[in-house]
Amino acid sequence: xxxxxxxxxxxxxxxxxxxxxxxxxxxxxxxxxxxxxxxxxxxxxxxxxxxxxxxxxxxxxxxxxxxxxxxxxxxxxxxxxxxxxxxxxxxxxxxxxxxxxxxxxxxxxxxxxxxxxxxxxxx
Amino acid sequence: xxxxxxxxxxxxxxxxxxxxxxxxxxxxxxxxxxxxxxxxxxxxxxxxxxxxxxxxxxxxxxxxxxxxxxxxxxxxxxxxxxxxxxxxxxxxxxxxxxxxxxxxxxxxxxxxxxxxxxxxxxxxxxxxxxxxxxxxxxxxxxxxxxxxxxxxxxxxxxxxxxxxxxxxxxxxxxxxxxxxxxxxxxxxxxxxxxxxxxxxxxxxxxxxxxxxxxxxxxxxxxxxxxxxxxxxxxxxxxxxxxxxxxxxxxxxxxxxxxxxxxxxxxxxxxxxxxxxxxxxxxxxxxxxxxxxxxxxxxxxxxxxxxxxxxxxxxxxxxxxxxxxxxxxxxxxxxxxxxxxxxxxxxxxxxxxxxxxxxxxxxxxxxxxxxxxxxxxxxxxxxxxxxxxxxxxxxxxxxxxxxxxxxxxxxxxxxxxxxxxxxxxxxxxxxxxxxxxxxxxxxxxxxxxxxxxxxxxxxxxxxxxxxxxxxxxxxxx
Amino acid sequence: xxxxxxxxxxxxxxxxxxxxxxxxxxxxxxxxxxxxxxxxxxxxxxxxxxxxxxxxxxxxxxxxxxxxxxxxxxxxxxxxxxxxxxxxxxxxxxxxxxxxxxxxxxxxxxxxxxxxxxxxxxxxxxxxxxxxxxxxxxxxxxxxxxxxxxxxxxxxxxxxxxxxxxxxxxxxxxxxxxxxxxxxxxxxxxxxxxxxxxxxxxxxxxxxxxxxxxxxxxxxxxxxxxxxxxxxxxxxxxxxxxxxxxxxxxxxxxxxxxxxxxxxxxxxxxxxxxxxxxxxxxxxxxxxxxxxxxxxxxxxxxxxxxxxxxxxxxxxxxxxxxxxxxxxxxxxxxxxxxxxxxxxxxxxxxxxxxxxxxxxxxxxxxxxxxxxxxxxxx
Numbered sequence: 001x002x003x004x005x006x007x008x009x010x011x012x013x014x015x016x017x018x019x020x021x022x023x024x025x026x027x028x029x030x031x032x033x034x035x036x037x038x039x040x041x042x043x044x045x046x047x048x049x050x051x052x053x054x055x056x057x058x059x060x061x062x063x064x065x066x067x068x069x070x071x072x073x074x075x076x077x078x079x080x081x082x083x084x085x086x087x088x089x090x091x092x093x094x095x096x097x098x099x100x101x102x103x104x105x106x107x108x109x110x111x112x113x114x115x116x117x118x119x120x121x122x123x
Numbered sequence: 124x125x126x127x128x129x130x131x132x133x134x135x136x137x138x139x140x141x142x143x144x145x146x147x148x149x150x151x152x153x154x155x156x157x158x159x160x161x162x163x164x165x166x167x168x169x170x171x172x173x174x175x176x177x178x179x180x181x182x183x184x185x186x187x188x189x190x191x192x193x194x195x196x197x198x199x200x201x202x203x204x205x206x207x208x209x210x211x212x213x214x215x216x217x218x219x220x221x222x223x224x225x226x227x228x229x230x231x232x233x234x235x236x237x238x239x240x241x242x243x244x245x246x247x248x249x250x251x252x253x254x255x256x257x258x259x260x261x262x263x264x265x266x267x268x269x270x271x272x273x274x275x276x277x278x279x280x281x282x283x284x285x286x287x288x289x290x291x292x293x294x295x296x297x298x299x300x301x302x303x304x305x306x307x308x309x310x311x312x313x314x315x316x317x318x319x320x321x322x323x324x325x326x327x328x329x330x331x332x333x334x335x336x337x338x339x340x341x342x343x344x345x346x347x348x349x350x351x352x353x354x355x356x357x358x359x360x361x362x363x364x365x366x367x368x369x370x371x372x373x374x375x376x377x378x379x380x381x382x383x384x385x386x387x388x389x390x391x392x393x394x395x396x397x398x399x400x401x402x403x404x405x406x407x408x409x410x411x412x413x414x415x416x417x418x419x420x421x422x423x424x425x426x427x428x429x430x431x432x433x434x435x436x437x438x439x440x441x442x443x444x445x446x447x448x449x450x451x452x453x454x455x456x457x458x459x460x461x462x463x464x465x466x467x468x469x470x471x472x473x474x475x476x477x478x479x480x481x482x483x484x485x486x487x488x489x490x491x492x493x494x495x496x497x498x499x500x501x502x503x504x505x506x507x508x509x510x511x512x513x514x515x516x517x518x519x520x521x522x523x524x525x526x527x528x529x530x531x532x533x534x535x536x537x538x539x540x541x542x543x544x545x546x547x548x549x550x551x552x553x554x555x556x557x558x559x560x561x562x563x564x565x566x567x568x569x570x571x572x573x574x575x576x577x578x579x580x581x582x583x584x585x586x587x588x589x590x591x592x593x594x595x596x597x598x599x
Numbered sequence: 600x601x602x603x604x605x606x607x608x609x610x611x612x613x614x615x616x617x618x619x620x621x622x623x624x625x626x627x628x629x630x631x632x633x634x635x636x637x638x639x640x641x642x643x644x645x646x647x648x649x650x651x652x653x654x655x656x657x658x659x660x661x662x663x664x665x666x667x668x669x670x671x672x673x674x675x676x677x678x679x680x681x682x683x684x685x686x687x688x689x690x691x692x693x694x695x696x697x698x699x700x701x702x703x704x705x706x707x708x709x710x711x712x713x714x715x716x717x718x719x720x721x722x723x724x725x726x727x728x729x730x731x732x733x734x735x736x737x738x739x740x741x742x743x744x745x746x747x748x749x750x751x752x753x754x755x756x757x758x759x760x761x762x763x764x765x766x767x768x769x770x771x772x773x774x775x776x777x778x779x780x781x782x783x784x785x786x787x788x789x790x791x792x793x794x795x796x797x798x799x800x801x802x803x804x805x806x807x808x809x810x811x812x813x814x815x816x817x818x819x820x821x822x823x824x825x826x827x828x829x830x831x832x833x834x835x836x837x838x839x840x841x842x843x844x845x846x847x848x849x850x851x852x853x854x855x856x857x858x859x860x861x862x863x864x865x866x867x868x869x870x871x872x873x874x875x876x877x878x879x880x881x882x883x884x885x886x887x888x889x890x891x892x893x894x895x896x897x898x899x900x901x902x903x904x905x906x907x908x909x910x911x912x913x914x915x916x917x918x919x920x921x922x923x924x925x926x927x928x929x930x931x932x933x934x935x936x937x938x939x940x941x942x943x944x945x946x947x948x949x950x951x952x953x954x955x956x957x958x959x960x961x962x963x964x965x966x967x968x969x970x971x972x973x974x975x976x977x
Contacts, residue, residue, distance in 0.1 A: 013715075013719070014684070014687070015687060015712070015715040015716060015718075015719050016719050018684075018687055018688065018691055019691055019716070019719060019720065022691050022692070022695055023695065026695055036332075036333065036335070037206075037333055038332060038333040056176070056208050058300065058333070058335045059206060059332065059333030059334055059335045060206045060333065060334075061206060084173065084176070084177045085176075085177055085210075086177055086178070087179065087210070105719055106718065106719055106720050106721035106725065107719070107720065107721060108720065108721050108722040108723075108724065109695075109720065109724065110722075110723075111722070136630075136634065139627075139630060140627070143623055143626070143627045146619070146623060147620065147623065150616040150619060150620055153612060153616060154609075154612065154613060154616055157605075157608070157609050157612055158609065160601075160605065168754065168755075168758045168786075170718075170758050170761060170762060171758075171786070171789055174789065174819075174823060175819070178819070178822045178823070179822065179853050180815070180818060180819040180822050239972065239975070240972065241965070241968045241969050241972045242936065243936035311815035311819075312785070312813055312815045312816050313813055313815075314813065314814075314815075505640075507644070508640075508643070508644065508647065511644075511647045511648065511651060512647065514651060515626075515647065515650050515651055515654060518651065518654035518655070518658065519619065519654065521658060522615065522619065522654065522657055522658055522661065525658065525661050525662060525665065526612055526615070526661065528665060529608060529611075529612070529661065529664070529665040529668075530608075532665055532668060532669050532672075533601050533602055533604060533605055533608065534601060534602075535601060535602060537669075539673065541666070541669055541670055541673065544665065544666060544669045545666065548662045548665060548666070
């Protein structure tokens, strides 16, 4: 299938976090979780093969993490945004800030994993 | 001499009846308030809240933040407002001619650039020296103006605000992430809603990380702990009760959401009073009633705002002095509503209550204490009777406070430790043994200072956040 | 925001307050009697002592209740949280492995876990979860049909059905749209919007018309329906009153339902300013030029209502041509600040050179200032 990826999941909802964790682990990847904005900020300091990013986080907005990653840390880590926000302008802003993909909730875990693997392989 | 004795005796009798009526009313409010909280307990589920958030079903809000000398905490506060979960909003910070580096701190922290804006100056205010926007946050606007007081700053902010709703906050208010959504959805669902008040809880002692309250903990200071009980009583028993009667006269300046056009229409905030928050609400009621419109001004317990409460006696007394003077000023401005049936429950219930029991209450209480030795000396009082009566009065006070503490136990974000719960119940007892009397005395004094100190604020000794909290917010 | 138990607490409070009121009443009576010389001071003392005793008792009972409640709920919640997490794990594992779920009956935390899973997932997994959730249907149905269930329980059941998205539950939800309590009506409307499928949507539309919901709520329901909203929108436009029509027009714009453009254009001729404005807004959101209805837009430009003029101005750039330019130019001297601003922004989009001209030479001073400001991009 592909190599083992180190994936960071930034998500505050325990259900989604658990589903993502399981889905990614079953596909053979290593998963680390951050549950809020500050946690995500800290975790960004390490190296990841891919990041799954929620937007409505306690303590901040996910797109600010993305901005920090791309503009200040200058990393090109593939980022998949997974959010309940469906407004066009949010999607556009995320893509403009450098996210590879934007998935809305409710989501399909298989689809997410496949897309993630494709972005990781494309690096 | 006979007459004087008789007068004094009559006063004793009066005090007893006053006490009886007051406590009947308190009990009535407690029940009414509790009933309304129970009724609306699960009105807005997490699910519906999520739905509202994810779709375009909301009204955009302008958050007005008047600030004076707050250089230590302003950046942190503004950042916490900017990170609220709300689809569309702006933060308008109005720097009211600060004498310290508040404006400089803002400029640095948010990379502000000056802009020339043409806007509609509906409300008069002190001159605006400059308007700034942030290159980091497109929805942040900072107004620099000459000093004119909080109400004046709010009016200036209102002129600039662009959304149909506005939310007035204190610079040190910490809003729960969902507070704005919970408060503003009422405006969407009911067009008659003119203003909404939420619950204010003391922030002191809470564990705050990244602008989010993670856990409620009792603060170390005795005064701060007392205020926790006080606020619980004031909101869950007091405001809930009045709101259920549709006669809510107070929406706290620390957190309130209003329809902008309505407030502009009635002329904005009055700048010649220290009770500008209450005055606005009373005027909103008054106008709507005079125009015979269907309207609502509710308090809902769910939107929560945390605010720092005074930790030392001096600031606390100054604050209560100011509140009480504000109350009298508002009662005076709107004295035409007192006992006036044209204003329905407001004129016949709410205003008289605030006049007789909130306004005059401290006077009656302190006079009671002061006259007590006089009565004893003159043999007008039976010591046993008086002592027992005092005990009963205090007992009722404790009961009400404990009722409020019980209500707080129902909240999901309550003080979780059982030990703290015990403390709070015990504090209800201590409250009546000194704390309340000191504040009653302060309010007693305030009653006589209203004329002299018209519209005068004091300055709060800003404690700043405790070190553990201050380091929590890092910045990308 | 609140845990369960408010009913019981209200009862305790009522009891305590009633006791106190009684004690106080007796005291007042005996005191009055003493004043009038009807009773001796002994009676007053006695009632005072009784009052004190009752108060002390009330305080004890209340503190004890509060402490017990706190301890009990804290303990129970820890248990529930663990159970919930455990169930979530089991269900998720079963889901991913394609295995059947752990056998029912399932306790409340299990249903909670299932519901939050259903809320988050779509596709095959969602269908499987819906199948599993059918197990919960009897319990929720019981609550909704019961005559004695508390309001909180009903709201929870409605929410659960909304999350579960079980279309067969619609007949349970629809009667609540006629409930006395507006809170329940609203919750039912939201639940119905999530549940309704196929023919159910038409039934929902009818029930909504009779529900007497405020227009903001109706809009919310339409937005919740998303791509199933068409039949409801149609029904509202044709047979609804002002509220329904307003909500329908708003939804057409926000949901981008281009199929309804002809009806929206018709509403441009509506005598009701709110509906007219809603139609203008919808066309603006759809990005559809109101060709053939220029007169209606122009008359809106001259309307006494500020919001009408504002929306007409925002729509003008879509029309393009000399008509739009003239209209925008004139609107720069509108008495309303917002209309002028919209006109300047419209000119910037349509014809920036004309905007520059306006900044230099427009007869109205405010118009010039605003044009200049918009040009600068402030």
